[in-house]
Amino acid sequence: MPYLDHAATTPMLPEAIAAVSEALGAVGNPSSLHGSGRDARRRVEESREELAAALGARPSEVILTAGGTESDNLAVKGIYWARRAVDPRRRRIIASSIEHHAVMDAVEWLVTHEAAEVTWLPVDSYGMVAPSALRAAIETDPHDVALVTTMYANNEVGTVQPIIELVRVAHEYHLPIHSDAVQAVGAVAVDFGTSGLDALTMTGHKLGGPPGAGALLLRRDIECVPLQHGGGQEREVRSGTLDVPGAVGLAAATTLAVQRRDEVAARVSALRDELVTGVLAGVPDARVNGHPTRRLPGIANLTFAGCEGDALLMLLDARGIECSTGSACSAGVAQPSHVLTAMGASAAEAKGSLRFSLGHDSTPADVAAAVEAIVPAVERARRAGLTSVVSS
Amino acid sequence: MTEPRSKTTGLRVLAAMSGGVDSAVAAARAVDAGYDVTGVHLALSAAPATLRHGARGCCTIEDSHDARRAADVLGIPFYIWDLAERFRADVIDDFVSEYAAGRTPNPCLRCNEKIKFSAVLDRALALGFDAVVTGHHARLVDGRLMRSVDAAKDQSYVLAVCTPYQLAHAIFPLGDSTKAEVRAEAAGLGLGVADKPDSHDICFIADGDTRGFLARALGAQHGPIVDAQSGSVVGTHAGSFGFTVGQRRGLNLQRSGPDGEPRYVLSIRPVDNTVVVGPRELLDADVVTAERVVWTSGAAPTASFPCAVQLRAHGTTSPATVTVEGDTVTAALGRPQTGVAAGQALVMYDGDEVIGSATITAARRLADMPA
Numbered sequence: 001m002p003y004l005d006h007a008a009t010t011p012m013l014p015e016a017i018a019a020v021s022e023a024l025g026a027v028g029n030p031s032s033l034h035g036s037g038r039d040a041r042r043r044v045e046e047s048r049e050e051l052a053a054a055l056g057a058r059p060s061e062v063i064l065t066a067g068g069t070e071s072d073n074l075a076v077k078g079i080y081w082a083r084r085a086v087d088p089r090r091r092r093i094i095a096s097s098i099e100h101h102a103v104m105d106a107v108e109w110l111v112t113h114e115a116a117e118v119t120w121l122p123v124d125s126y127g128m129v130a131p132s133a134l135r136a137a138i139e140t141d142p143h144d145v146a147l148v149t150t151m152y153a154n155n156e157v158g159t160v161q162p163i164i165e166l167v168r169v170a171h172e173y174h175l176p177i178h179s180d181a182v183q184a185v186g187a188v189a190v191d192f193g194t195s196g197l198d199a200l201t202m203t204g205h206k207l208g209g210p211p212g213a214g215a216l217l218l219r220r221d222i223e224c225v226p227l228q229h230g231g232g233q234e235r236e237v238r239s240g241t242l243d244v245p246g247a248v249g250l251a252a253a254t255t256l257a258v259q260r261r262d263e264v265a266a267r268v269s270a271l272r273d274e275l276v277t278g279v280l281a282g283v284p285d286a287r288v289n290g291h292p293t294r295r296l297p298g299i300a301n302l303t304f305a306g307c308e309g310d311a312l313l314m315l316l317d318a319r320g321i322e323c324s325t326g327s328a329c330s331a332g333v334a335q336p337s338h339v340l341t342a343m344g345a346s347a348a349e350a351k352g353s354l355r356f357s358l359g360h361d362s363t364p365a366d367v368a369a370a371v372e373a374i375v376p377a378v379e380r381a382r383r384a385g386l387t388s389v390v391s392s
Numbered sequence: 393m394t395e396p397r398s399k400t401t402g403l404r405v406l407a408a409m410s411g412g413v414d415s416a417v418a419a420a421r422a423v424d425a426g427y428d429v430t431g432v433h434l435a436l437s438a439a440p441a442t443l444r445h446g447a448r449g450c451c452t453i454e455d456s457h458d459a460r461r462a463a464d465v466l467g468i469p470f471y472i473w474d475l476a477e478r479f480r481a482d483v484i485d486d487f488v489s490e491y492a493a494g495r496t497p498n499p500c501l502r503c504n505e506k507i508k509f510s511a512v513l514d515r516a517l518a519l520g521f522d523a524v525v526t527g528h529h530a531r532l533v534d535g536r537l538m539r540s541v542d543a544a545k546d547q548s549y550v551l552a553v554c555t556p557y558q559l560a561h562a563i564f565p566l567g568d569s570t571k572a573e574v575r576a577e578a579a580g581l582g583l584g585v586a587d588k589p590d591s592h593d594i595c596f597i598a599d600g601d602t603r604g605f606l607a608r609a610l611g612a613q614h615g616p617i618v619d620a621q622s623g624s625v626v627g628t629h630a631g632s633f634g635f636t637v638g639q640r641r642g643l644n645l646q647r648s649g650p651d652g653e654p655r656y657v658l659s660i661r662p663v664d665n666t667v668v669v670g671p672r673e674l675l676d677a678d679v680v681t682a683e684r685v686v687w688t689s690g691a692a693p694t695a696s697f698p699c700a701v702q703l704r705a706h707g708t709t710s711p712a713t714v715t716v717e718g719d720t721v722t723a724a725l726g727r728p729q730t731g732v733a734a735g736q737a738l739v740m741y742d743g744d745e746v747i748g749s750a751t752i753t754a755a756r757r758l759a760d761m762p763a
């Protein structure tokens with residue numbers, strides 16, 4: 001069954017399944033003081049060290065969380081609150097306009113409930129944030145900025161942001177900068193230390209780890225107000241009984257994904273190019289979205305004019321080919337992608353887009369099946385036209 | 393991963409699943425019939441969460457969840473189709489503008505005409521499906537639209553607007569069953585919606601306050617309430633759109649009629665924003681004119697024919713003689729009907745069979761007509 005939705009979630013690596021399974025069989029709360037507790041703590045700390053080593057961070061910079069959304073919320077809200085507490089003028093958040101909802105909605109919540117202001121950074125037609133745009137946004141008033149947050153690599157179109165340059169600009173003004181690197185870790189080289197980032201979100205299930213386990217990498221000198229209060233297990237920034245199986249699975253998968261990155265990226269990228277070439281041969285007017293070179297290896301986001309993405313998705317699903325119309329929404333209703341519209345697409349173009357995302361277990365047969373199915377699917381979907389759009 | 397396709401008769405059908413018990417059982421019966429069934433929930437509200445509270449309609453997030461769970465139980469693929477923009481334009485905006493024009497629309501009927509058996513059906517056919525399955529209580533016998541065997545639940549009235557082409561691509565698996573049988577079957581299948589309450593209200597007016605909804609959409613427009621017999625102003629209103637012909641409650645008149653009898657809304661004149669009231673007997677209509685006629689079998693039986701007409705959803709029928717003139721029909725009623733409102737459908741029946749329907753434009757008393 002061609003599964004081409006790895007950006008949504010990717011199969012767990014066998015090594016990670018083994019590590020999680022083994023940990024599930026052992027009793028012990030890492031906060032307990034007895035032998036079982038100490039054993040559990042040791043497994044968590046070893047995992048933390050392993051994770052830190054794989055990501056170029058110090059172990060003390062790793063805050064284990066329940067995943068990407070929690071990490072994003074913790075970074076955005078926690079740093080906002082901490083910075084505002086020091087200086088009440090700091091109410092402005094500078095964020096890219098192509099953030100995942102976990103960042104975007106956290107920012108919007110702060111605007112609605114915590115008197116925050118927001119400057120959304122524009123992107124170019126490839127979905128890239130320009131460092132000059134960040135500078136211009138800061139320059140309106142460097143003193144009122146609470147934090148900067150820009151995605152590392154976009155989940156819908158795969159464009160990789162110029163993070164080093166963006167960090168440099170933010171730091172020129174002594175502003176903290178967070179990056180959601182959920183899609184980037186394991187796919188492109190991510191080194192927390194050399195990036196200069198103050199905070200970085202990563203999660204396990206996008207790289208072969210277990211769902212529900214992630215981390216926020218947070219520099220020691222960055223203040224962050226907690227979202228959850230309780231035992232204070234993670235540096236007093238995050239409370240909650242430590243998830244030992246999650247931590248070991250996260251560490252095992254991240255280590256392997258980083259180790260194998262060059263090999264897997266090269267293979268996946270070649271398959272992705274094959275997919276794009278094949279689709280364009282069958283549907284010459286399809287348009288490829290995202291940056292041609294500065295992109296994630298596995299994502300192919302395509303616009304099929306005159307189609308609705310969800311009709312295409314259904315037709316492909318019926319043929320066993322699984323892909324996505326962008327980021328899913330709770331009600332399952334496909335809204336026009338804010339990423340594509342930020343890149344200049346019309347609502348109709350955005351609705352006519354499909355994301356194929358390949359991963360570590362993708363095969364040439366998957367690509368061949370997708371290419372074969374896409375042409376009749378597009379023909380059919382074009383006949384159905386833009387049903388949901390009101391013609392004026 | 394999708395389930396392998398079930399036993400198939402080659403017919404690919406799209407089951408519209410509202411999240412209610414009827415459409416879930418209809419989908420189940422389509423599966424039993426051996427069709428290749430795909431479930432679809434129509435997202436009709438652009439912001440479903442806003443319609444959540446107290447809603448008993450068919451477009452809340454919970455309803456889409458219920459529909460999804462029913463599809464899970466049936467083992468069929470399930471998707472949500474976003475028809476919110478179309479629904480807004482074709483049903484909600486139409487509803488508001490019809491009221492603004494002094495008419496009383498039926499949004500369920502409009503939804504069937506424009507959404508379920510138009511936008512959805514067209515899309516389904518284009519995508520390779522053969523028919524749309526719904527949980528309407530009505531029968532299709534050799535392409536003829538018939539009332540449900542459950543008279544209390546019969547929905548043939550709101551389906552009568554469908555053309556022969558639309559009906560040829562519709563499947564109503566519930567027409568031979570009573571609602572009680574449908575619920576029992578749902579319980580037997582283990583469907584969680586087996587005892588879910590019926591929806592009664594207009595789905596996009598969650599609190600049931602139609603007048604409040606219209607006031608928000610159109611703004612308050614104060615005007616007079618005039619007595620038909622005396623011609624004098626007997627009250628004021630905040631918008632003629634808030635009234636329906638035949639309405640008695642909520643008029644807040646300073647005084648009742650000269651005879652002390654209650655007053656009813658006789659007509660609405662949007663041109664001068666006037667509501668005309670009068671005694672009950674003036675509500676009776678003998679002659680009803682309707683336009684935009686649709687013949688369920690494709691053509692009028694004859695230029696003039698006897699039949700039974702129904703003038704509102706869940707209303708009783710009256711024997712009538714219908715005369716056809718192009719797009720317009722005139723029904724001479726054998727029994728006067730009360731509170732016939734422009735904008736509602738006039739549906740013509742031959743026994744249980746629907747002959748056709750048209751939109752009511754005027755209702756008069758024979759006594760008022762020129763000789």
